[in-house]
Structure formats: structure tokens, C-alpha cells
Amino acid sequence: MAQAKILIVDDEVVVAEDIRRQLRALGYLVVGVVASADEAVRLAGEHRPDLVLMDIKLKGPMDGIDAARIIQTQYGAPVIYLTAFSDEETLERARETLPLAYLIKPFVRSDLRAALELALFRQRVSRIAEQRGRWLDAVVQSMEDAVVTVDQQGRVTMLNPAAEGLTGWSQPDALGKAVQEVMVVLDPESRRSVLHPAVQMLRKGTSADLGGRPFLLVSRNGHEHRISDSAAMIRDERGDPSGVVLVFRPASA
Structure with missing residues (x-):
């Protein structure tokens, strides 16, 4: 089975590098580590990751929720949000993008692994269901x-x-x-x-x-x-x- 491709989006360099090391140790392929929403959208278009680990709080005109919404709409990549804390209004905006999971910083490797495995499993099941739905629709229409x-x-x-x-x-x-x-x-x-x-x-x-x-x-x-x-x-x-x-x-x- 091909390695799952993960994009890391976090403007805390030390945190991002630690996540990269953990993902590699778990056998995932890290396709990029970026610190801004614009870079996240660009790399998502280039690499089409299977999953995006997205920090909610990012510096710049767009935060992680804005980036997640664009990535999901344009490329269909699911998102796990990373956050240390957030106000209720921000969390409500995050919920509207239907993330696969949240990880609260700081987290340990077992939490990261569990969240990734569950999120990727849910994504595979969703894609299989979509493919079967398209197949069934084609059969019925013909x-x-x-x-x-x-x-x-x-x-x-x-x-x-x-x-x-x-x-x-x-x-x-x-x-x-x-x-x-x-x-x-x-x-x-x-x-x-x-x-x-x-x-x-x-x-x-x-x-x-x-x-x-x-x-x-x-x-x-x-x-x-x-x-x-x-x-x-x-x-x-x-x-x-x-x-x-x-x-x-x-x-x-």
C-alpha cells in the first residue's frame, strides 16, 4: 500500500518539525511543511495530499480555517485541525468545514497516530462510498x-x-x-x-x-x-x- 501523503501547516517552526519527525517515524510521507495559508493552498494543489494537518491560528490575512475551506473545495483533501486554544466563534467556524478530527497541542505520538489512522480510514470509506454511488448511478442511468x-x-x-x-x-x-x-x-x-x-x-x-x-x-x-x-x-x-x-x-x- 502506498504511503499516505500528509501536508503540515503550522507557523511554529519547532512544533512543525517535531510533527514531521513523528510522521516519518510512523511511516507517513510528508509532502511539505508550510507556515502560511497561501503556501498551504499552493502545496495542496501541487501534491494533492491524502490529509492536511492544519494549525487553526496562522499569521497573515487567512487563518487555517480559511485555508482548509479552499483546500477542501478545490482539491477534496480532508483536514485535521491543530490547536492549543481557541474561542467559541473560531471553533464554530472550524466545525463548519467538517474536519475529520482535532488535535489539542501539545499531543503525544500515540494521539497523533490514532487521529491519523482514524481520519484516513474514514476518508477511504467515504471515497469508496462515493465511487460506488457514481457506479450505481451510471448503471441506473443506462x-x-x-x-x-x-x-x-x-x-x-x-x-x-x-x-x-x-x-x-x-x-x-x-x-x-x-x-x-x-x-x-x-x-x-x-x-x-x-x-x-x-x-x-x-x-x-x-x-x-x-x-x-x-x-x-x-x-x-x-x-x-x-x-x-x-x-x-x-x-x-x-x-x-x-x-x-x-x-x-x-x-x-
């Missing part, structure tokens, strides 16, 4: 089947291109609207309105048995499509219902 997701209140949260084609709704127009408005479904024989599968599932709090029967979907422009669909409950990390995903396609005659 599917021939139509896919619609709704939240716990039955409001549309996503349509893929196939769903846009069948419903006649664009995703921007459909977002936040009730699924019954975007997907008007009728009984194909009686042509009467039926309880929408997504609404049925949300009311029961469990997957609904659709019985494999088709529905008649009336699109926004009045076109009718005989469709078959399947639905599944979306659950949060605690296992509680948080929405529904519907997958449907034109039914065979």
Missing part, C-alpha cells in the same frame, strides 16, 4: 428498464432516462412531486385508478405483492403504456423504511 425512486412521503426523488420516456416527465419537473402525479396508473381492464404500488408499500411498511399483474400507465402527454413492474422498499442504516424503488417496463401483449 438501464433499459425504467426506474423511479420515491421518499417516505411518496415524493419522487429520481427518474432515469427510460422512466422519463415512459412517463413523459423530465427528472427536474418530477422531483418532489407525488408519485401518483408522475406515474398515473390504471387497471388495464376497468381503466379505473388503482392504489399506486409505491403508496401501497409505504402504507404497509413492507414490500407489496404485485401479483405480476400489469398496469396501464398514462403518461404526461396522454399516451398509454401497458407496463409490468416490481418494487422494493428502501431502508436506512437502522432498517427502517425510507422510500421505495420502482422498476417497470412495457408489458408483453
